[in-house]
Amino acid sequence: MNRHLFATLILLFSTVKIFSQSSAIVAWDANGLEENYNNKSSYIGIYGNFLFGSTCVTAGFANNYLGNQFIDSTMSQQVSSRFASSNRIGFDLDAGISYVHKKDTLFHIPVSGYFFALKDRTHADANFPGDLFNLIFLGNAMYAGKIAHLDNLNMSSLHYQQFQFGLAKVYPIYKGSYSVGVALSVLKGQSNLAITTGNSSIGTPPTGDSLSIALSANIRQSDTTNSNYSAFNGWGLSTDFYVQFYDSTSEISFRLDVKDLGFIRWNSHSLSNNIDTSFVFSGINVANLLAPADSLGNLSFDSAYVKAYHAHQVRKAYTTFLPASLNLSYRMFIDEDRKIPFDAGISYRLAANYLPYVYGGLSYFLTKKTIVGGMISYGGYRKLGVGINFGADLGKSYLIALQTQNIESIIFPNNITGEAALLTFKKFIK
Numbered sequence: 001m002n003r004h005l006f007a008t009l010i011l012l013f014s015t016v017k018i019f020s021q022s023s024a025i026v027a028w029d030a031n032g033l034e035e036n037y038n039n040k041s042s043y044i045g046i047y048g049n050f051l052f053g054s055t056c057v058t059a060g061f062a063n064n065y066l067g068n069q070f071i072d073s074t075m076s077q078q079v080s081s082r083f084a085s086s087n088r089i090g091f092d093l094d095a096g097i098s099y100v101h102k103k104d105t106l107f108h109i110p111v112s113g114y115f116f117a118l119k120d121r122t123h124a125d126a127n128f129p130g131d132l133f134n135l136i137f138l139g140n141a142m143y144a145g146k147i148a149h150l151d152n153l154n155m156s157s158l159h160y161q162q163f164q165f166g167l168a169k170v171y172p173i174y175k176g177s178y179s180v181g182v183a184l185s186v187l188k189g190q191s192n193l194a195i196t197t198g199n200s201s202i203g204t205p206p207t208g209d210s211l212s213i214a215l216s217a218n219i220r221q222s223d224t225t226n227s228n229y230s231a232f233n234g235w236g237l238s239t240d241f242y243v244q245f246y247d248s249t250s251e252i253s254f255r256l257d258v259k260d261l262g263f264i265r266w267n268s269h270s271l272s273n274n275i276d277t278s279f280v281f282s283g284i285n286v287a288n289l290l291a292p293a294d295s296l297g298n299l300s301f302d303s304a305y306v307k308a309y310h311a312h313q314v315r316k317a318y319t320t321f322l323p324a325s326l327n328l329s330y331r332m333f334i335d336e337d338r339k340i341p342f343d344a345g346i347s348y349r350l351a352a353n354y355l356p357y358v359y360g361g362l363s364y365f366l367t368k369k370t371i372v373g374g375m376i377s378y379g380g381y382r383k384l385g386v387g388i389n390f391g392a393d394l395g396k397s398y399l400i401a402l403q404t405q406n407i408e409s410i411i412f413p414n415n416i417t418g419e420a421a422l423l424t425f426k427k428f429i430k
Contacts, residue, residue, distance in 0.1 A: 041102050043397075045426040048095035051405075053381030053418040056082035056130075057089050059406070060413035076137040078414055083130035088353050090125040090381035096162075110169065112179070117164040123323055125381070126155035127353040135202065140211070143204045150200040150215075154353060158320065159190040160264060161229075166240065175249045182241040189234025189264040191227040192320055194220045198276075210282040215275050220318055223269035233270070238262025238322055252332045261324040266317060273313040323352035339365045343375070355379045361387070369393035377405055382418030397428035 052062050061075045096119030106114050131148040140148065166183030198216035205212075222233040239262060244255040329345035344360035361375025373389040386408055391401035405420040 041430060042100055043426045043428040044097075044099050045424065046095075046097050047424055049092065049420070049422040051090070051092040051381075051420040053091075053420070054087075054089040055084065055381070055383065055417060056080075056087050057417060058082075058414050059409040059416050059419045062419075063413060071137065073138065075414065076133075080130065080134055080138065082417070083133075087128050087130055087133075088126070088355070088381050089128070090352065090354065091123070093122040095120050106167065109167075111167050112170045114165070114167050115183075117162070117166075119162040119164065121162055122157075122159045123352075124155075124157035125323070125353045126153070128153050128155065140202065140204050141208070143202070144208055145206040146204065148202045148204075150197055150202065153195060153197040153200075153217075155196075156192075156194045156320075156351075158192050158264075158322075160234075160236070161188040161190065162186075162238070164240075176245065176247040178243070178245045180241070180243050183239065185238045185240075185262065187234075187236035187238060187262065187264055188232055189222065189236060189266055189320075190229065190231050191233065192220070192222040192264070192266055192270075194218075194320070210280055212278075212280050214278040217273075217275045219271070219273040219275070220266075221271045222266045224271070225269070234264045234266035234320075236262055236264030236322075250332065251338065253330070255327075255329045255331075257325070257327040257329070259325045259327075260322045262322050264320050264322070266320065268317045269315055270318055271313060272316055272318060275312065321351050323354070324350045326350075334362075341373075347380075349380075354381065361389070363389060369395075375405070382406070385418055385420075387420070399426045399428070400424065 052059065054062070057079050058075070061071060061079055063069075064071050064075065096117055098115055098117040100113060100115040102113045103111060105111060129150055129152060131143075132150050132153060134142060135148055135150075162185050164183050164185040166181060168179060168181035170177055170179040196218050200215045200217060201213075203212035204210075223231070227233070238260055240257070240259045242255060242257045244253060246253040325347060326349075327345055327347035329343065331341055331343050334340050334342050341363050342360070343363070345358070347357045347359075348354065357377065357380035359375055359377035361373055363371055363373025365371050369392060371389075371391045375387045375389065377385040377387065385406045387403060387405035388407050389401070389403045391399070393399055401422075401424040403420075403422040406416060406418045409416040409419040
């Protein structure tokens with residue numbers, strides 16, 4: 001893991017216990033450690049997670065790209081050699097702060113607790129043709145006398161801020177309990193870009209003296225005049241909820257989480273463009289290399305090529321649906337001393353070029369204040385993943401937990417196509 005990803009990892013993060021699973025990855029919460037603080041009424045934490053996954057793009061390539069480092073042809077060819085008919089990639093980076101309070105009632109409503117959270121959320125994903133990657137990172141020389149097919153690109157990136165409020169209630173039943181929780185969020189849209197392509201291609205003749213381009217695409221983008229943290233380019237709403245059943249006799253629990261079910265409405269300064277055009281580009285003629293300005297000065301950027309792009313471009317509002325996630329999880333202890341919990345589950349994300357993700361793992365309480373574990377996962381944006389977990393009670397009401405889902409990417413970054421990390425930190429108060 002390079003220094004840029006390590007810097008991301010060492011941010012002090014914290015998951016919200018009422019909604020104990022992260023939005024981007026299936027969070028391993030150090031369950032059991034918090035029992036030491038049942039007499040505490042609340043806690044404060046900062047939290048976040050990082051995830052990168054792909055069926056073909058290696059962790060080493062992604063690290064260099066995100067860190068603005070040099071990408072040589074060998075790294076690009078390592079990606080190209082993994083191409084299939086469908087190539088997926090996904091990225092998440094979340095961070096925020098939360099406050100959770102245990103309470104019997106809120107505004108005369110019987111509850112078991114409530115929480116506030118303020119988050120910064122980034123998500124990007126794509127299903128892309130291999131020829132597109134090759135053109136960008138390896139050039140078009142390999143397509144001399146051939147056609148590079150750019151059909152069926154489906155790409156989306158989303159950056160927004162979230163203010164969340166949630167409630168939870170635990171209902172005791174015979175030899176167990178069930179609990180429900182719901183959260184509502186107000187969203188501030190910062191930036192968005194979505195591109196889909198239809199019948200699109202680039203042809204290069206054997207002589208390499210021109211390009212034959214056919215482009216059919218739909219492009220939507222939020223206002224580009226301001227896309228920093230102060231930007232308010234859209235607004236939205238979302239909801240999370242969960243249902244959990246716990247059997248105290250067998251100490252088995254089942255839980256269903258639905259997260260990020262909502263939308264962002266981008267304002268009327270946003271751009272929408274439907275392109276359906278074809279043309280031949282044969283380069284730029286410079287009559288005098290010693291005085292190129294004489295030739296370039298006569299060029300108009302309002303040429304036929306640019307007009308083809310702007311022909312149907314309009315500014316109008318549009319709506320983006322969030323990549324909502326569904327997760328069904330299961331937990332049990334496989335020993336009588338309750339030292340070895342087993343966790344398993346399956347999750348899926350909507351509108352996110354995502355495949356069903358299954359996982360399972362064992363943990364072990366070394367002491368009442370320390371837990372370690374491991375997990376195996378498959379699916380999502382990547383293929384097989386092996387992760388490790390660690391949690392500790394640091395004393396004085398501080399808890400910390402660390403999870404990674406692709407420990408092998410640290411050892412073999414140019415052979416593994418995924419990496420994910422979650423670091424949690426909580427401070428319990430009276």
